[in-house]
Amino acid sequence: MWRHAPLVLALLAAPISAALAHTMVQSVSIAEGARLQAPPEQLTIRFEHAARFGSVRLETAAGERIPVTYTPPNEATTIFTIPLPTLAPDRYRVTWRVIAEDGHVMTGAVSFAIVRG
Numbered sequence: 485m486w487r488h489a490p491l492v493l494a495l496l497a498a499p500i501s502a503a504l505a506h507t508m509v510q511s512v513s514i515a516e517g518a519r520l521q522a523p524p525e526q527l528t529i530r531f532e533h534a535a536r537f538g539s540v541r542l543e544t545a546a547g548e549r550i551p552v553t554y555t556p557p558n559e560a561t562t563i564f565t566i567p568l569p570t571l572a573p574d575r576y577r578v579t580w581r582v583i584a585e586d587g588h589v590m591t592g593a594v595s596f597a598i599v600r601g
């Protein structure tokens with residue numbers, strides 16, 4: 485038990501505000517599991533609190549990575565609008581990382597399919 489004491493003390497010493505500075509996703513423009521008849525031009529992710537952009541990854545369900553060209557804002561923001569390349573019918577997954585105000589990395593993902601209309 486004594487081995488954990490320093491960690492416990494460190495946690496107790498952390499300011500309460502840091503614990504509240506996590507930011508959660510408020511909305512994502514593409515619903516989880518969506519079946520879209522047209523390729524989405526962009527993905528918009530809204531957060532409750534401002535965060536800094538970390539990374540975004542787009543891949544097919546088979547794991548083939550597709551490049552995304554996105555220039556994130558320099559400053560922390562609550563809304564990230566990521567343009568997507570024109571996607572062919574397939575199943576996709578987008579994974580993102582942002583850094584919350586307290587420095588914690590928050591990850592999220594959405595999977596969707598594009599079906600032939």
Ligand SMILES: [Cu+2]
Pocket residue numbers: 502503505506584586587588
């Ligand atoms: Cu945090």
